[in-house]
Amino acid sequence: MRFLHIADLHIGKVLHRHSLLPDQKYILQQILQIAKEQKADAVLIAGDVYQRNSPSPEAMTLFSNFLTELASLSCPCYIISGNHDSPERIAYLSPLAEQSGIHIAGINAGTVYTYPVKDIYGELNIHLLSYCTPAHVRQKYPEYADQIRSYEDAVRIVLREHPVDNSVRNVLVCHQFLTGAQTCDSEELAIGGLDNISASLFHDYDYVALGHLHGRQFVSRETIRYAGSPLKYSFSELTQKKTVTLVDCCEKGHIEINEIPLLPMHGMQELTGTLSGLLQHDKTEDYIHALLTDEEPPADAVRQLRTVFPNLLQTTVRNSKIREDRTVTTDTLPEQTDFLKLFSEFYAFQNNGAEPNGRQKQIISALLEQIDREVISE
Ligand SMILES: [Mn+2]
Missing domain, CATH: 3.30.160 (Double Stranded RNA Binding Domain)
Incomplete structure (x- = not known):
């Protein structure tokens, strides 16, 4: 079974007030071309399809066209929602899309959807788990609510409640932040970094197709990996190489991974x-x-x-x-009240030791006098 693993498309993303939609159209076309050339048996999309939970009509049209073209190639697609997506909007018309091989796990956060498939090596189960938070899982499993204090607890309980058949191959698609992974500026992680979970939770899965972090990387073992975003979504990703991940799941215990470079419309x-x-x-x-x-x-x-x-x-x-390394401390408040002198010192600090010139001193003196007058008159 040959999968194309992609994630974090963020369709509709605007970078410094510049719409990336044409770039996204270009790169999705390239991904379709790769799927065709590589004869992928399925495409896995590991969340953050859209940039916003209420995507623009143009963003929705772009994704709709992408899925329609995939379906016309008879290439099934498995999709989960990420933290940027609205699960309901992602899952819109999913019972109909299902009939064309487009499988979308949107709603019911904390639920694992399993799709059994077959190839020459036997059975393989594709498990879809959309982005979930401790609050989602407490709601889904109220009987364990007091055991769920962290993202790690949440995902552990979800996976525990959905045991896998280890006699066959298991692929999990999910969208979470794994401990030890490298982050960059375009991701939106929980404040304080409390949303990370351990890769050891994925012990039972032969391959874990991750989304959430935008730099391609594996965590703990080669078969637990982030595909990364298909485009650079911040200047912090300047040196990152963007790729799609091609995963060949052969007989149980044998997985081959190749990264195929993506060539963007703009460097x-x-x-x-x-x-x-x-x-x-x-x-x-x-x-x-x-x-x-x-x-x-x-x-x-x-x-x-x-x-x-x-x-x-x-x-x-x-x-x-x-200069970024300048720090102004206020440990010792100045005793003096000669504000012109204080200002001159500040000016020198900001300007490599240069004193303000006569004209500048005049302006400041006039301003200081005006402030004095106004303070006195109050
Ligand atoms: Mn993302």
């Missing part, structure tokens, strides 16, 4: 330099984060940069005034 780069330096760059359609090092960047720097980088998404000024 992504972070460029550091002065405005005049960056303007020397060859024109590129890549998504750009420009880090300007000018001490006084002109007000229209972004407009100028766009002539070379039409897809400039972010501009950050990183000069001596904006």
Whole structure:
């Protein structure tokens, strides 16, 4: 049985106010092409189909077209909902989709849906478990409610209540945060990092197709893995390679894994330099984060940069005034009340020791006098 494992499509994602829908259409087309070329027996989508729980009509149309094309290839698809998805919206029309080989486990959080399939090696069970929280599982299993204090407890109970037949091969599709996995900026994890669970919960499964984290990786063993998002969804993913995971489940105990690279419509780069330096760059359609090092960047720097980088998404000024390692402490409050002197010290701190010039001092003095007057008159 040959699976194409993908996850975290985040259809409808907007990056720095730029819609990625055309990029997503492009990459989904590539995924269809890979499914066709590799003769995949099924596609597994491990959650976060959409960016928002109320996806836009355009996002829904894109996904609908993707599924329709998969069905026309007679390639079954198994889908779970992630933390970004609305389970009900993901499962919309699922009894009808089922008839075309599109299997969607949306509603009833904390429920494992099992689909038995067969190939030349025998039986294989595909288990779908959508994203679930301790609250979902307490509701599903009120008799164990007081035992469910963490995500780990929640997933342990769900899997315990759904034992697998270990004489056959078992594949689990799920969307959770595994302890020890590498994170990046575009994921939305629970605040405080309390949502992680141990890979040891998956002991009974031959392959675990994970979604949630956007960097492709395996956790604990090669067969417990995140496919990663198909596109870079933040500048923190600059150096990540995006792939789809091709999984060959041969006889029990024998799994082969290959990662097939995805080629995006736009590259992504972070460029550091002065405005005049960056303007020397060859024109590129890549998504750009420009880090300007000018001490006084002109007000229209972004407009100028766009002539070379039409897809400039972010501009950050990183000069001596904006050093990240500067900390101001207030352990010792100044005794003095000469505010002009205090301001001059602050100015020097911000400007590599340079004093404010005469004109600047005049402006500050005038402002200080005005403040004094207003405080007195109150
Ligand atoms: Mn995600």
